[in-house]
Amino acid sequence: MAITQRLLIRTARELHQRLAKPGYPPAIELPENEWRQLQKILGRRQQAIIRHWPVARRHCDAAAIQAIDALVANLGTMRNRLAADEPPPECSYREVYEDVAALSGEFADVTPDFTRKTLSVQTEPITLDGTSLGEFRIVVSWQSLSRDNFSYRIEPVDNQYTHDGSTSHPHVSGGHLCEGNGGYALDRATQQGRLFDFLLIIRSILETYNHESAYVSLDEWGGIRCQQCNEATAANDSSYCHECSDWLCDDCGSICHGCADLYCDRCVSCCEQCEVSSCEDCITNCHDCGQSCCSDCHTEGTCHACINEKQEDEAQQDDSPAGVHTSQLGEACLSA
């Protein structure tokens, strides 16, 4: 939906009030940590030379070369930043107006909200590697907008595409987009007050999948998160605990030895006789010793260890001299 002329002027005025003042790029800092690190290594190297430790010296040489490389790389980055640090163009009202006006040609919907002090644009449906993620709203808040900071959130238009009910995009977590390779270009657009470019860059990030660094891989998208190990797994490879109904992946949970159903680790106990897993219904505490035992390890509530012990006692009694019973201490019964 295109924004009306009246709303466009009002929105541009609100944004320009905050973007007219130039922003300041972050200060460039000398690589002092790398320098100190190199100094320490060279100090250790000198000690190794004085003490005639050739192996330690070689280690120090290798570490020093690595530290010098890091220092040079850091200085190179600093140099590039200085070389590219052109003064920001002026951010005039006309520029802001034209930025907002052009958004209607790029996005499915452009909506200013003067109560929430936000400008939101809506993308077309996004599909990454064959996985539909639906449309997204990029919501820029002008409450705290400045040329140091464009505050924004990413919101899914329809929650049916979210993974596990919480993650809406492989590179979005809690409404926050991890900008990755787009970070520097977004910083530059922010400092120069280029809202139009800022939103196009965000859209390009949303339309790209980086499988090496995603909050949730698309391979797992639409799957179920195992509540024991917290790994996402395809719905086909998941099952649930028969006691508490928690979802479990293929690698988690235990089969009860008695009933052969699946249970999570919290809902099974271990038989103290044979150490197999059993659910609460299939495990019994021995009447005599109180130990937990599975269905195979007890008979009518008494564990096999206690039964064996009783049988051994009885056998011993049977083996004692005929006619003499020592049922009471100090007494002897004699047969007639």
Added chain:
Amino acid sequence: MQVLYINNDGGGFADYISLAPETTVGQLFTQRVKDPNPGNYLIRVNRQPAPSDQILREGDRVSFTPTKIEGARA
């Protein structure tokens, strides 16, 4: 002739540059962007989509924005 040239790739760049008169969008792209495929970029002149043979005018605002930019995880 001066145009505002914006490249939203990598570190980002935006400044006025001098061009020969009658320079086209395609020529500027070839001069400034390493990627040989313009299809990998959103090419806008004065914030509107522009064909590669469009001739640039004094004061135009030209922007090249990659269509694919890799995000990350935190």
